[in-house]
Amino acid sequence: MSYKLKQESISSFSTATAADICTEFFAGQNKISGESIMALTEVRQVNSFIIESLFTQWQSEIARLRSPYFDFEAEEVQKALKEFMNTLSNHINIGRGHLEPLLSKAIETTMLLTFAPKKYVLNHWFDEQKENLPKGKLRYIKTHTEGFKLIHDTAKTPINPAYLGNLFDSMSSHFEIPEPVEFLQKLNAEDKLSLLFEFEKEVAAEPAPSQVFTPEIEEIPEAKTSVAAKHENGKETINDRFNGNSNGPTLAEKLQKNNIQPLEKTLTLNERIMFAKTLFDGDQSLMKKVLEELDTANSMDEALSKTQPYNKKWDIEGDEMDAFIQVLKRRFN
Known part of the structure; x- marks a missing residue:
């Protein structure tokens, strides 16, 4: 379209x-x-x-x-x-x-x-x-x-x-x-x-009709070779193991939870150098402290509010501030 x-x-x-x-x-x-x-x-x-x-x-x-x-x-x-x-x-x-x-x-x-x-x-x-x-x-x-x-x-x-x-x-x-x-x-x-x-749907040119030859195929008795068939008679299947009616968290939920990393570890080398130099006056320990505080936030708004004590000299027009916002959005959006 x-x-x-x-x-x-x-x-x-x-x-x-x-x-x-x-x-x-x-x-x-x-x-x-x-x-x-x-x-x-x-x-x-x-x-x-x-x-x-x-x-x-x-x-x-x-x-x-x-x-x-x-x-x-x-x-x-x-x-x-x-x-x-x-x-x-x-x-x-x-x-x-x-x-x-x-x-x-x-x-x-x-x-x-x-x-x-x-x-x-x-x-x-x-x-x-x-x-x-x-x-x-x-x-x-x-x-x-x-x-x-x-x-x-x-x-x-x-x-x-x-x-x-x-x-x-x-x-x-x-x-x-x-x-x-x-x-x-x-x-x-x-x-x-x-x-x-x-918007308009793109209409494709119809191909010229061609003769279709359908060869005869000899029917072969169906063989029970599926994973489910191999685990019949009440035995647990692989599908049961990962998609059963368990009350615990799903595999996807476990992976998502485990994938949440501290903000400091998500920074690229360029971001780490840029933020430390421009936003934290070269103080690596201060940057680490602020990022650890932001790790405790549950939303973008809460994270932004936690920067208030430290951002008095930040240039809101600068590329560094823009990049810092994008780091937070990667986490909370």
């Missing part, structure tokens, strides 16, 4: 999906933190675009901090502002009324980026006035990452739409479109598939 994105329906789809997600999240709480935004949906791109909107707003507010009496461009001032932003990012506290429009916009942009990446490049990634690709936006791209990086690194200024369109076409093989149903399931929005996509 082939699908075609209905671009005119993206806005209504995004509004409805954002409302559903907010209804579920805010059923038990009034505000959402920055850490929770990073794990709000299973689509990293949506979460990333919300963070981008927040920091775009921050940059807009900082731009208004200008004075004839103070030098806001001074190196020490810029450093202090950055430290202030890192502190402020750990105190994000947003209600539904302000989050929902940000989420709707993030979903809308994500759908275009994911299923119509060329249109996204031309409409959202290209700064026509400056004839270039805006700096810094690449860090928020979590889908088709390789393709966008290639375009970013290859494009030569000045850029115009025709040149950028041709450049995208030459790299289109790096933009693999996902299967819509599976993608929408991550947003719990598979029921809105027909709202967002047109």
Whole structure:
């Protein structure tokens, strides 16, 4: 079955999906933190675009901090502002009324980026006035990452739409479109598939009929050679042993329980080095202590709340924070 994105329906789809997600999240709480935004949906791109909107707003507010009496461009001032932003990012506290429009916009942009990446490049990634690709936006791209990086690194200024369109076409093989149903399931929005996509069944050409010859086959008496037949007369079969009416846990349940490892052991070498250096100031023992505390959590929300005493200096916009969230999602989702 082939699908075609209905671009005119993206806005209504995004509004409805954002409302559903907010209804579920805010059923038990009034505000959402920055850490929770990073794990709000299973689509990293949506979460990333919300963070981008927040920091775009921050940059807009900082731009208004200008004075004839103070030098806001001074190196020490810029450093202090950055430290202030890192502190402020750990105190994000947003209600539904302000989050929902940000989420709707993030979903809308994500759908275009994911299923119509060329249109996204031309409409959202290209700064026509400056004839270039805006700096810094690449860090928020979590889908088709390789393709966008290639375009970013290859494009030569000045850029115009025709040149950028041709450049995208030459790299289109790096933009693999996902299967819509599976993608929408991550947003719990598979029921809105027909709202967002047109789909048609692919009709295969019927092969020309050919004459079928059916040879005569001599019937052979059925032989009792199955495993079940070998264990008749009340004897336990292999099937009984593993699928019997036992009240104990099943084999799958035992394996699943035994497969839960401490978070520290699930880290790759790169993650271990990155987290220790960036999130824990090089303190390996502190990182181990925090991970052991997170091992006692029973849910993603509980794990995130347990990081509160330690994340005051974490950069919520940074790749390290994003990677740390993904480690927690591997455990709890």
